[in-house]
Amino acid sequence: MSIIVYIEHIEGAIKKTSLEAASYASALAEQQGVDAKGVVLGTVSEDQLASVGTAGLSTVYHVNDDQLNAGVIQAHAEAVAQAFEKAGADTLILAKSSLGDAVAARLAVKLDAGYISNVVALPSTSGTYTVKRSIYTGKAFAESEITKTNKILGVKKNAVPLKTDGAPASVEALEVNLSEGAFAAKITSIDKANDEIPLPEADIVVSGGRGMKGPENWNLIEDLAKALGAATGCSKPVSDSGWRPHHEHVGQTGVKVAPTLYVAVGISGAIQHLAGVNASKYIVVINKDPEAPFFKAADYGIVGDAFEVLPKLTEAIKAVK
Amino acid sequence: MKILVCITHVPDTTSKIQFTDNNTKFDKTGVQYIIGPYDDYALARAVELRDQTGGKLTVLNVGEAETEPTLRKALAIGADEAVRINAEPTDAFFVATQIANHAKEIGYDMILMGRESIDFNGGMVHGMVAELLGMPSVSPVMKLDLEGDTAKIAREIEGGKEYLEIKLPFVAGCQEPIAEWKIPNMRGIMSARSKPLQVQELSGDVVATKTVAYEMPPAKGAVKLIDSNNVQELVELLKSEAKVL
Numbered sequence: 081m082s083i084i085v086y087i088e089h090i091e092g093a094i095k096k097t098s099l100e101a102a103s104y105a106s107a108l109a110e111q112q113g114v115d116a117k118g119v120v121l122g123t124v125s126e127d128q129l130a131s132v133g134t135a136g137l138s139t140v141y142h143v144n145d146d147q148l149n150a151g152v153i154q155a156h157a158e159a160v161a162q163a164f165e166k167a168g169a170d171t172l173i174l175a176k177s178s179l180g181d182a183v184a185a186r187l188a189v190k191l192d193a194g195y196i197s198n199v200v201a202l203p204s205t206s207g208t209y210t211v212k213r214s215i216y217t218g219k220a221f222a223e224s225e226i227t228k229t230n231k232i233l234g235v236k237k238n239a240v241p242l243k244t245d246g247a248p249a250s251v252e253a254l255e256v257n258l259s260e261g262a263f264a265a266k267i268t269s270i271d272k273a274n275d276e277i278p279l280p281e282a283d284i285v286v287s288g289g290r291g292m293k294g295p296e297n298w299n300l301i302e303d304l305a306k307a308l309g310a311a312t313g314c315s316k317p318v319s320d321s322g323w324r325p326h327h328e329h330v331g332q333t334g335v336k337v338a339p340t341l342y343v344a345v346g347i348s349g350a351i352q353h354l355a356g357v358n359a360s361k362y363i364v365v366i367n368k369d370p371e372a373p374f375f376k377a378a379d380y381g382i383v384g385d386a387f388e389v390l391p392k393l394t395e396a397i398k399a400v401k
Numbered sequence: 402m403k404i405l406v407c408i409t410h411v412p413d414t415t416s417k418i419q420f421t422d423n424n425t426k427f428d429k430t431g432v433q434y435i436i437g438p439y440d441d442y443a444l445a446r447a448v449e450l451r452d453q454t455g456g457k458l459t460v461l462n463v464g465e466a467e468t469e470p471t472l473r474k475a476l477a478i479g480a481d482e483a484v485r486i487n488a489e490p491t492d493a494f495f496v497a498t499q500i501a502n503h504a505k506e507i508g509y510d511m512i513l514m515g516r517e518s519i520d521f522n523g524g525m526v527h528g529m530v531a532e533l534l535g536m537p538s539v540s541p542v543m544k545l546d547l548e549g550d551t552a553k554i555a556r557e558i559e560g561g562k563e564y565l566e567i568k569l570p571f572v573a574g575c576q577e578p579i580a581e582w583k584i585p586n587m588r589g590i591m592s593a594r595s596k597p598l599q600v601q602e603l604s605g606d607v608v609a610t611k612t613v614a615y616e617m618p619p620a621k622g623a624v625k626l627i628d629s630n631n632v633q634e635l636v637e638l639l640k641s642e643a644k645v646l
């Protein structure tokens with residue numbers, strides 16, 4: 081038996097969250113005394129392919145088909161199913177993502193596998209196979225047993241430390257047969273802000289709320305983000321009002337982030353917003369109201385006017401960087 | 402046009418989550434239930450599409466009798482009929498099997514769901530149902546228009562959007578801003594009482610997962626307050642404690 085990881089890339093660059101999933105897989109492989117392999121779909125250089133070895137994978141199957149460069153859900157599911165079979169795997173690991181979630185759900189049926197997502201730790205495999213996952217949007221955890229032979233685990237950010245000391249992986253080309261139906265959902269165009277750090281991947285996030293008063297003041301948020309090397313986010317009313325694009329909306333009904341540092345400026349800390357940030361390691365809150373509920377969820381807080389605090393903080397951070 | 406919207410019956414987003422029976426059961430005391438927020442978006446868009454194209458809009462829940470008020474609310478918002486598959490839903494694959502078996506019988510043109518439930522956050526039932534039915538699936542969907550038998554869809558990807566065209570039938574997991582949540586009006590509430598709500602028995606009971614215990618996250622320590630005139634102190638803490646600088 082072996083473990084296989086579905087590895088995503090952005091225009092040929094392997095995603096960091098996929099390397100985390102690979103690190104999880106290699107830790108699990110070690111625990112079980114088996115081998116961990118990966119599968120990459122689409123156009124990716126040999127160097128990038130081999131680099132997944134650093135996270136502990138022995139082999140990477142490469143399906144070099146440019147039709148798979150885009151995230152065609154059904155086609156990806158068919159290709160990964162064939163890699164799973166080729167590897168003689170019983171476990172598929174992947175990082176949670178907009179594409180990964182959609183692909184894994186179809187694979188659960190194709191592979192007759194038990195699929196658990198939002199996994200936060202390695203499974204316990206003595207006796208029954210149980211795994212810990214985050215539920216109620218981060219408000220609790222569940223220990224769930226998988227009762228099928230084949231297993232799929234969707235791993236949350238920071239579930240295991242990133243492994244970086246593995247040897248380069250050996251790359252094997254893999255041919256797959258894709259059905260006609262695999263391309264039934266036709267991608268006609270993609271609209272993407274390229275230079276930004278993607279929010280779900282970011283290690284530092286700076287978010288602004290209604291306290292920022294209007295989109296014309298977002299340069300203050302962006303300046304701090306730039307100084308910190310952070311991605312920018314916002315509260316729901318901010319994206320609802322069109323001050324910021326929808327994909328920046330953090331919370332229960334938006335992106336769930338899990339950065340090392342989350343900085344919330346002019347956000348009150350409604351429970352629905354907190355649901356999206358409670359996996360952050362450190363939280364800084366800047367709010368002029370000392371009673372703002374967000375302070376209860378914060379590690380560090382500054383009670384003050386964002387318009388005065390932000391420029392000072394940005395300068396102070398620039399000075400030490 | 403036959404549209405199916407699958408809805409969850411979940412604790413209100415402000416609910417305090419607690420467990421009983423030695424952390425093996427969800428504590429329902431004092432919990433208010435709502436239509437899952439993402440399912441609510443799917444329902445709102447489905448009402449608009451039904452009004453645009455005509456036809457019938459069915460809402461479905463896999464759950465026990467306690468979920469019927471939630472289904473009635475969906476009827477009040479504008480669905481034409483409701484189906485409850487009578488079973489305790491404890492596993493996504495089990496739920497997907499129930500939905501797919503029902504859908505096979507009826508032959509829907511479009512099946513809309515939320516991108517994920519807000520209780521178990523799986524984000525998987527739509528993909529499973531689509532695979533079981535041999536249909537395309539797409540999630541998370543933030544825009545959905547119909548032109549004849551083709552749907553024009555915008556799907557959220559990390560840092561942007563992807564635009565797709567899919568021929569009916571298909572399954573979609575929805576999120577905002579696909580439509581604005583609809584609040585039931587008095588007429589809706591009155592008419593919901595007489596709309597059909599059919600209870601069906603479960604078909605097959607294969608589960609793939611089973612939850613054995615729950616756990617609460619560790620409590621957060623007290624916040625360290627920093628004077629707004631001394632941001633330098635925060636910078637020091639970010640360096641020495643959080644180690645992000």
Ligand SMILES: Cc1cc2nc3c(=O)[nH]c(=O)nc-3n(C[C@@H](O)[C@H](O)[C@H](O)COP(=O)(O)OP(=O)(O)OC[C@H]3O[C@@H](n4cnc5c(N)ncnc54)[C@H](O)[C@@H]3O)c2cc1C
Nearest residue numbers: 407463490492493514515517518521522523524525526612
């Ligand atoms: C008493 C009780 C105990 C539960 N225990 C468990 C448990 O142990 N493990 C577990 O995984 N879940 C449990 N659930 C939640 C269960 O109801 C979920 O609906 C189901 O497991 C799917 O969860 P998911 O998060 O994967 O759904 P997702 O894949 O996140 O849901 C996506 C979409 O699918 C549709 N959908 C999901 N569930 C239903 C449903 N029941 N009826 C109609 N449409 C639906 C909705 O449109 C939803 O937005 C329990 C629920 C109750 C009431």
Ligand SMILES: Cc1cc2nc3c(=O)[nH]c(=O)nc-3n(C[C@H](O)[C@H](O)[C@H](O)COP(=O)(O)OP(=O)(O)OC[C@H]3O[C@@H](n4cnc5c(N)ncnc54)[C@H](O)[C@@H]3O)c2cc1C
Nearest residue numbers: 289290291315316331332333346347348352353368369386
């Ligand atoms: C089902 C449901 C789902 C939801 N999902 C989400 C979600 O995913 N994400 C989300 O964010 N919300 C969500 N909400 C909305 C949520 O309840 C809150 O309304 C929202 O988070 C409030 O946004 P805010 O903090 O930006 O605005 P407000 O609550 O208006 O807070 C503004 C804050 O800015 C502070 N402020 C004002 N001026 C200044 C200044 N000059 N300097 C510093 N601070 C200042 C104020 O003291 C206040 O605390 C959801 C609601 C529902 C019902």
